Amino acid sequence: MTEAVQEQILCPVCGGPVKVDQQDKVNRCEYCSSPVLGPSQSRNCVNHPDILAKEVCHVCGDLVCEDCIQKRVGEYGGKLLTIVNCDKKSCVAESEWAKPLNEEYQKLANMEWADRIDNVILRITGLGAIIMMIFELIFFLWIIFYQFLTPWSIPQISLDFLGPVIMIPLTILLFCILGNLLSAILLQSALQVYVHDRQLGAGVTLLVILILEVAHLLFRGLFFNLLTLPNPLFLPVMIGAFLFGTILVFIGSLMAIFIGNKKRVQLKEAREKLNLSLKEGIEDLI
Structure with missing residues (x-):
């Protein structure tokens, strides 16, 4: 006896297969x-059988018409999502994390x-930041390689105001840690450009960190005399x-600066x- 094959339909949102359980x-x-x-x-509202439904309750899945819809907006992953629920108390309670929508x-x-x-x-920014992080890692490994496994090395440097002589391996380590820290901040800022309310600030931060990163590289090049x-x-x-x-x-x-602005x-x-204050506007949107 063969088992019945469960019917499947395609999701209209992502195109994935949906098992029809009901x-x-x-x-x-x-x-x-x-x-x-x-x-x-039935494509009609569960509360008004003679009216075509407009939305699906995101909590219970019932179809509801315009009169039965409650819409809310919430933030998820840096983007705003519209939450639809019916007027049942349980569904309203489940959606309270989002705020009522000012349409x-x-x-x-x-x-x-x-x-x-x-x-x-x-x-673009993510790829660039990842390349910078890989650069910093390879730079550190190559400098260590040249310092200890080849005749080339950097002489010890004495900084009078620090007192004792600074050993070059420690200097290399500190400079490379700073470079990796800058590249990590760069990557973190690059990930923020996708968030609407952080995009402008993230773009400005990227520019500032980028300038510091370039200046740091030039300083290391001169300090380590990399031309040799x-x-x-x-x-x-x-x-x-x-x-x-x-x-x-x-x-x-x-x-990011242009779009964020x-x-x-x-x-x-x-x-x-709408004659809203800044605070009111943010509360109505988020």
Whole structure:
């Protein structure tokens, strides 16, 4: 006796297969958790059988019309999500973490236009920051290699105001730790360009850290006298990689500043149009 094959339909949001556990009720996509209507489910509101439903309650999965909808907005992963629930007490309680939606302000402050460019900015700055981190790691390993495994080395340096002689390995370690710290801050800032309300600040931070990173590299080059390295290819290759990462971060930071400022102006105009204060605007949006 053959087992019955469970019916599957495709999720309209992510395109993943959805197992139809309930023919006449909402099924959940196991990939994105989106509600998917059952094949034989009524498309009318559960409270008003003669009215076509407009939304699906994100908590219980019931179909509801405009009169039964409660919309809220919450922040998740740096983006704003609209939460829909019906008027049942249990569903309202489950959605209380999100704030009631000011639909007029939401329309004026809608930033879906920036989703695509935000992804581009994130990829550009993220790739550049990762290249910078890899550069710092390789730079440290190569300097240690040249210092201890080749005839080339850096002489000891005496800094009178510090008293005793500073041993070069410690100096190398400190400079490289600082370089890796800057690159880590760079990567962390690059990840913030995807968040609407942090994008402008993240772009400015990226520029500042980038300037410090470039200055730090130039100082290390002069301090360690890297032009005397025995391998003629090491310095050009490292500088090329550093420049590539720098250009990516620089372009991404400028884009983040431009788009972030555009969003700031959009929110400001939305608040002014609705006569909202800054605090009220933020509370209505987030």
